[in-house]
Amino acid sequence: QVQLVESGGGLVQAGGSLRLSCSCAASGRTFSNYAMGWFRQASGKEREFVAGISRSGGSTYYADSVESRFTISRDNAKNTVYLQMNSLKPADTAVYYCAAVSRLYPSTYSSSYDYWGQGTQVTVSS
Secondary structure, three states: OEEEEEEOOEEEEOOOOEEEEEEEEEOOOOHHHOEEEEEEEOOOOOOEEEEEEOOOOOOEEEOOOOOOOEEEEEEOOOOEEEEEEOOOOHHHOEEEEEEEEOOOOOOOOHHHOOEEOOOEEEEEEO
C-alpha cells in the first residue's frame, strides 16, 4: 500500500509563492519505483494535470498554464515530491493533489495513477 500526504497549502496573495510537499509511505514498495504527478481541482471544475516527474527526477513535465512559474522536484532519499509555486495567480486557486504511478514517466491523465493523496487547499487572493 502507498500512502501520500500533501502539505504546504494555504492562503497567499497574488504574486506570492508556496511550496507543496507530498510525503510517501510505501509499505513493501520503493518510492523511486513511482513517477509522480501533481494535479489540481478548482471548485466546479475537473481535475487537471499540473506537473509530473519521472522516477529518477531527470525528466519533468508541466501544464502550459504553470510552465515557468512552477517547479516539480523529488528527493527519493526522503520519499518526498515537491511543487514550488511562484508568481501565483487567483486562477491557481484549487485543491492540489499528488499522485503516484508505477511507471518510468508520469502521465497527464489522472486515470493513469495508482495512488492519490487527500489534497491540500491553495487559495490565491487578488
